[in-house]
Amino acid sequence: MKKIESTKNESVKLWKKLQLRKYREKEGLFIVEGYHLVEEALKYEATVEQLIITDESQIQNLNYDGDIFIVTNEIMEEISQTETPQGIAAVCRKKSESLEISYGESYLLVDKIQDPGNLGTIIRTAEASGINAIFLNKGTVDPFNDKVIRSSQGAIFHMPIITRNLSDVIETCNEVGIKVYGTSLQDASPYKGEDPSDSFALILGNEGEGIENSLLNQTHKNLYIPIKGKSESLNVAVAAGILIYYLKNV
């Protein structure tokens, strides 16, 4: 256990940098805050490299034998991205995700979703429903953004999340016989016309723009959710929930 009292300490500087996507990508690290998320991180195959606490009582029920840093409240506030820091945070290493797409599994493909709350909620729903992996393209909000992690309620630790070119992913799905569904308000079929299936891929698009046309052209079929009222569309995380639970027949 190591005590840190200066905000100028090198570790503190690194932790602060991890608030930015650029440094999370460079270092392969990210920070989670709060007891519940730290607990979830520890359950998940030792991705936790450092624990940061303000008080030893924080860890008395945690099973962890790596590096522990005791910091001042001032330092915790400095590195925290929440308004009221809980006094515990963990520095986690990103897993290098490699995954072979194979028939029998179900995937979510995320095309440039911007809102961290939406992405986190989608990860939570996907994990809960038994989706096997999520593929994101580069224009999507960083899944290791603190708001995404919080909205995922820790599901980010149980779900392979892979950044990859979505056109390639669709091509591979087509090759191995996995039906790929786009979602679109135009030129699409009502989702309930499709039969649920053991293996499928579903693409979700940007909040304002939807899915890129070139991707929609590669799909087996594009689906829409009927709107009976005056609203123009559904929130993308809600739409994801309706489609996933229907297509997986959960």
Next chain:
Amino acid sequence: MKKIESTKNESVKLWKKLQLRKYREKEGLFIVEGYHLVEEALKYEATVEQLIITDESQIQNLNYDGDIFIVTNEIMEEISQTETPQGIAAVCRKKSESLEISYGESYLLVDKIQDPGNLGTIIRTAEASGINAIFLNKGTVDPFNDKVIRSSQGAIFHMPIITRNLSDVIETCNEVGIKVYGTSLQDASPYKGEDPSDSFALILGNEGEGIENSLLNQTHKNLYIPIKGKSESLNVAVAAGILIYYLKNV
């Protein structure tokens, strides 16, 4: 058209007060911000009492013949609750909602949901799916909170939202033969065991605590959404979407 240049002006003081639930309830007024929401408000049976703009060009495409105030950017920032005000806002009068519960309609009952984004998203989904009205109890976040209105994407203008004792609402539903479904992780049945129906009521509960036990005891049946992964539950707005779209068979 009236120009206001002082932040001490009485109208400005009132508009600022409307940031608080207490004054929204006392005055029966609320404010919406941004072009899209103002447009939605104007489409909806003249609930708009005042338009507030920073520039006349803001209203050239709007059909409105009520009071218009031109204010400084400073005043707009003062009354706005967004980080980058769009230069247009509307003061709207709440409709006095009275509604007779009748067989053939579908309702949503909201028990103490706290997160404005969740409530707004639920209102948007409910409106889109053709739900006829939403009943809230007193412990629920104010539906005229600016974040609720924004997340609803204007659906709040097309959907009767009524604050009422939920136990009374369930009782009336039971009397007229509308099946009332609770949602619960314990002592509940999987939702797909139920047949979709033309007329039902669905209760949604608080993010952490769920639905109050006394309400769960009054229902026809309590439902749960199966979880295949390690997540403990779904986000309440996602759960609402899955259940509503299943039960209404949209």
